[in-house]
Amino acid sequence: MSLNSFGHLFRVTTWGESHGPALGCVVDGCPPGVAVDADTIQHWLDLRKPGTSKYVTQRREPDAVEILSGVFEGVTTGTPISLLIRNADQRSKDYGAIADAFRPGHADYAYHVKYGIRDHRGGGRSSARETAARVAAGGIARAVLADMMPGMRVRGAMVRMGEREIDRAAWDWDEVARNPFWTPDAGAAADWAGYLDGLRKAGDSVGAVIEVVASGVPAGLGAPVYGKLDTDLAAAMMSINAVKGIEIGDGFAAATLTGSANADEMRMGRSMDDIVEVTLDGGRLDSTRQYVIRAATDTEKERWFHVRDVSVVDEDGASVTLHLPRRALSERGMHHADLTIIHGAGKPEFTSNHAGGVMGGISTGQDIVVRFAVKPTSSILTPRATVDRFGNETEIVTKGRHDPCVGIRAVPVGEAMMACVLLDHALLHRGQVGANRGTVGG
Numbered sequence: 338m339s340l341n342s343f344g345h346l347f348r349v350t351t352w353g354e355s356h357g358p359a360l361g362c363v364v365d366g367c368p369p370g371v372a373v374d375a376d377t378i379q380h381w382l383d384l385r386k387p388g389t390s391k392y393v394t395q396r397r398e399p400d401a402v403e404i405l406s407g408v409f410e411g412v413t414t415g416t417p418i419s420l421l422i423r424n425a426d427q428r429s430k431d432y433g434a435i436a437d438a439f440r441p442g443h444a445d446y447a448y449h450v451k452y453g454i455r456d457h458r459g460g461g462r463s464s465a466r467e468t469a470a471r472v473a474a475g476g477i478a479r480a481v482l483a484d485m486m487p488g489m490r491v492r493g494a495m496v497r498m499g500e501r502e503i504d505r506a507a508w509d510w511d512e513v514a515r516n517p518f519w520t521p522d523a524g525a526a527a528d529w530a531g532y533l534d535g536l537r538k539a540g541d542s543v544g545a546v547i548e549v550v551a552s553g554v555p556a557g558l559g560a561p562v563y564g565k566l567d568t569d570l571a572a573a574m575m576s577i578n579a580v581k582g583i584e585i586g587d588g589f590a591a592a593t594l595t596g597s598a599n600a601d602e603m604r605m606g607r608s609m610d611d612i613v614e615v616t617l618d619g620g621r622l623d624s625t626r627q628y629v630i631r632a633a634t635d636t637e638k639e640r641w642f643h644v645r646d647v648s649v650v651d652e653d654g655a656s657v658t659l660h661l662p663r664r665a666l667s668e669r670g671m672h673h674a675d676l677t678i679i680h681g682a683g684k685p686e687f688t689s690n691h692a693g694g695v696m697g698g699i700s701t702g703q704d705i706v707v708r709f710a711v712k713p714t715s716s717i718l719t720p721r722a723t724v725d726r727f728g729n730e731t732e733i734v735t736k737g738r739h740d741p742c743v744g745i746r747a748v749p750v751g752e753a754m755m756a757c758v759l760l761d762h763a764l765l766h767r768g769q770v771g772a773n774r775g776t777v778g779g
């Protein structure tokens with residue numbers, strides 16, 4: 338059945354198995370004229386690839402991407418983009434034990450019952466090697482989004498490993514790249530290292546929660562009622578291997594709140610009288626104008642800064658992303674390093690984000706926040722009771738090189754799915770509405 342595609346206008350079809358010669362995807366509906374080359378895509382693939390630390394599968398896959406079509410002289414042509422990634426490091430004999438017996442917790446039994454035939458080598462189509470193709474497609478989506486919405490960012494982080502959760506007050510996006518767990522909390526990274534090592538050596542595995550945040554997304558993406566942005570985000574995340582739960586914004590915790598606590602109240606942005614001095618030299622900020630500087634804090638409080646404290650890292654016509662020195666952050670009791678300057682005070686703003694940036698299925702301009710839970714890896718060295726296809730009761734021990742916590746490599750996959758869905762909805766929005774029609778105030 339033709340159920341290997343997702344997306345409406347930006348449509349991705351993946352193909353291939355874990356131990357076949359290659360896997361890949363076809364990306365259809367990509368706008369023309371966007372600079373894309375293999376390096377653009379490879380950057381994201383390298384973040385997902387196996388063997389990068391002792392906490393992920395030791396399979397040695399270069400995951401080198403080849404662009405077969407749809408890009409001419411480094412620019413997309415608007416025709417289908419076909420991407421190929423060769424499988425290099427298969428050890429099919431490791432999977433002999435699962436040719437006939439079913440791994441508890443894995444897809445073996447369900448595939449067998451449905452199709453009567455399965456490529457058991459490396460898990461075949463149920464292997465998370467398929468997610469390499471999603472990350473490649475996400476690399477293209479990110480390149481298009483960077484063209485359409487400069488300053489927009491999609492970032493993911495691991496916020497829970499098993500019973501151990503991060504300290505949100507210690508959240509530092511820069512920390513994510515510094516540890517093998519994609520966690521924004523350095524303390525959690527240190528704790529998880531020993532915890533996961535112990536589980537791995539004991540032949541066991543553990544689950545995780547991943548949070549993906551898109552900032553700088555304009556209001557207006559998504560549509561009532563079957564085209565809701567959160568519907569498509571949830572479906573995209575749920576389609577990732579091992580995902581068992583999805584939350585948008587407060588998610589299940591919203592059920593514990595009262596209406597008054599959950600309401601994301603709105604205020605008009607600060608008037609010019611409230612705005613601090615602006616003395617930034619260079620860049621494209623106009624030092625004769627005044628700017629509202631909004632900082633993301635763990636307490637959601639607004640903070641005010643002198644613009645000379647910060648350096649510009651990204652700028653488009655509507656917003657400027659800045660980095661504030663760490664010292665300045667700690668002096669103010671803050672942990673987040675990303676700031677956004679909003680030009681033109683006096684626009685509506687939310688004072689909290691329980692909704693996770695989506696209301697009525699449509700983006701509000703706030704950060705879009707999606708969390709997903711992945712179960713523990715089911716291929717483990719601890720013997721588990723099972724049956725084989727002949728009806729014998731048996732025990733199974735799954736050898737091979739498996740991820741002890743699949744959540745680690747699921748982070749870039751979640752980011753890729755978010756990027757693909759947001760681009761898909763940006764194209765749908767452009768197709769139906771063009772630009773937003775509603776205004777508030779002057």
Ligand SMILES: Cc1cc2nc3c(=O)[nH]c(=O)nc-3n(C[C@H](O)[C@H](O)[C@H](O)COP(=O)(O)O)c2cc1C
Nearest residue numbers: 444463464465578579580715716739740743746747
């Ligand atoms: C990035 C990633 C890596 C994974 N690595 C493994 C692995 O090494 N061994 C394994 O048994 N499952 C692994 N999984 C999970 C299986 O692919 C998944 O459990 C299986 O396809 C069954 O699907 P389900 O869990 O969604 O029901 C991984 C999942 C992800 C997202």
